[in-house]
Amino acid sequence: MKHFISMQQLSKETMNQILKEAELIRKSPRTMNKQLFAANLFFEPSTRTKMSFEVAQKKIGLEMLDFHTEASSLVKGESLYDTAKTFEAIGANVLVVRHPSDKWIAEIEKEGYLSIPVINAGSGKEEHPTQCMLDLLTMYQEFGHVEGRKVVIAGDIKHSRVARSNALALEKLGAEVYLSAAPGFEDTSLHYPYIRMDEAVEIADVVMLLRIQHERHIHKAETSDYLTLYGLTMERAAKMQKHAIIMHPAPINRGVEIDSRLVESKQSRIFKQMENGVYVRMAILIHVLKEWGIINENEINERKTLNII
Template sequence: MNLFRMDDLSNDEIDEILRVAAQYKRGERKRSFEEKTGALLFYEPSTRTKMSFDMACHKLNIPILSFSEATSSAVKGESLYDTVKTMEAIGADFVVIRHPDDEYFTQLDGVNIPIINGGDGTGEHPTQCLLDLMTIKEQFNQFDGLTVTICGDVRHSRVARSNAYALKRLGANVRLSAPEDWRDHTLPFPYLSIDDAVKDSDVLMLLRVQTERHDRAVVLNDYLATYGLTVERAEQMRQKSMILHPAPVNRGVEIDSKLVESDKSFIFTQMENGVYIRQAVIELLLTQGGIHNETIN
């Protein structure tokens, strides 16, 4: 009854979530859960993930319990477990959590309402992965045989991990591109330079440099020229290739500002699709007793 990692989903379940999300996007699906209540517990800053969960709940007529770590009992030492159990006790029907600890959800055995992982440390970010998959499928109508290169701060990225494994499982050819110090060699994918990646990638997925997760100061003065997507590099991309970025975008660092809203960029489409994906995930958790169900209508 939870969504912690992409491995919690079978390929059929991923397809089902994408199908339901597409129905929401086309206006073919209307659901209302005004009798349900959600809680969004964000222990890290967030704009897109938090606000799109807010909007998804609004569209589903689900009231949200407000939460701010700074004004909660977390500052008094309350554990994550006790906070989530409090949400459950006062009537929340599900909870979305973003937390700086990897696999924070291992602390939550005993919670009896669905938990959606909104990002755990450098672990995973399943709903971001799902919205990325939706955006890619809209462009190519498939994953099998696509060449996807994930570029940037791979070592500190939960987005990279979720996407790399899910895309490989769906048949894509996944590669990575990163400065040597930012490579994660636990990921079983080849590395190549950004200059090579732009030439044959169907999908170029850029990552934010997560300076807050580095153990020393990061100098970014020459990052764009050395490792980022410049206008000159973008000109080498395939005609139908696409640029993705989970955002927030550091314009002029990971990507030239001129490319953020270019014809190849689907960055704002990703943000739009995030609402529909999160509607679909919430609906399926509330109506099917959990994600794992092969008879979703």
Template sequence: MNHFFSINDLSKDEIYRILDDAQHIQEQRTIRSLNKTAALLFYEPSTRTKLSFEKACINSGVSLLSFTPETSSVTKGESLYDTVKTIEAIGADLVVIRHGQERYYEELSNISIPIINAGDGTGEHPTQSLLDLFTIRQEFNRFEGLNVVICGDILHSRVARSNAQALMRLGAHVKMVSQSEWQDPSLSVDYIHMDEAVEEADVLMLLRVQKERHKQQADVNDYLTKYGLTVDREKRMKKDSIIMHPAPVNRGVEIDSSLIECDRSRIFKQMTNGVAIRQAIINTYTTKGGKSYELTY
């Protein structure tokens, strides 16, 4: 477990171990200070992922090295490899990277310090997947047999890819909703209509329309009516089903704005869970799996 590039880097036991660690952290066990140093390299914009990693580092006693591409030697043509090699050379213990290039990490295979993938182009977003799994398990205490429907811009979503792979491995039934040009043929899942999804899903996972990744500008004027979660559709959801979204949310596009904080929404709970999960990930990869907490009674 030297690097965390893909959700498939973890066995099922390792996934459950990180989820358990995050649960212990949230239950306010005494957290051991790791006394480490990390660099967060975000080459793409981020609010939730970057800030939750920063908070996770603060909570874990991990000092942060300051980095922004605009004020670094990236502006002089420095490669990603040389940037990461520099961070390794000056003594950092961990590097977290978000980059627009899919599978950017393939050029970093000989870096010795742990690398955590915070999103690679339209590839994967494994830490988001873990916090989503954590949220689902808190709600249902299982994955086996759950009906999860992922809805939206599947082709351009690294979240959809990581979550579909993880959930199917853990025994959930995964289906998707998407207009034809945004479906991903690499994923072996069935596509259904949104009206079917709301009645079938235990977990309805909505995705942002990623306009910045489209070759042609997407017309979203009637997207909510055709593919989104309207107030009428929400009323037809199962009693105990939940709504999830990795955010940022295009209000009024993939979901009616009034539903973002409704009783069945777990959107902001996902953000809360992101801190504990990323603490657990940081601990796992800087201590080779040792516990980050002490039991207190």
């Protein structure tokens, strides 16, 4: 695996391997005994992804190279590729990149070659693979597997990188994937069936909500009646199966896609997802560094053997 960019590149076996590693780390933390550097190149605002990467990096012993777009040479016209090459040249061992472009990795690969791994922390509205992996870990912890589980992804499908990554991965792992969206929020490039929220809550093992991504809309979407018409209200939540769970990649627009009272309800796993983001990103960082031969197993503290999947 050259870079950790897309769920399409990951086999079922690789996904399960990373999920096992993340759960092992959760139960028995791992730390590297080798000095390595990570550069977090975030070209879009981020709270959960950026902070959980930083916590993950600190927990496994990576040192972070600071980067702020407004104080970088990007304002002088430097390209993304040259920025990445700069960090490689000064000693970064792994790059974590979030960028508004759908195709930023193609730009990097077109311009030249990087001799260090790149992790996609969000690319436009195309993919968000590390978010997908933490979502999968949350589901595995809940159900033990996702094969045969009915997962409904509901919200602004058209503009959501989370929806695309999750749908692709869940299908690969044998889940039944459904989509639910307000008119105009559908993504016709995804071949999964669309259902109404009233049906979704009754059949779903997982209701995964998405916010309206106003920053990607040409015109600001109307939200005054959104919760009543398309969101997860208290009335709809009451029709969910007892074992079903509520998920959301956040940030949450309380009272828009979800009733605020459901965010921390008994069936919600929203903050569990955030917690799992640290373990998954620790596992992914270790995985890519090992894949590239930058570290080996002897340079990581010992762990207990545990089979969970």
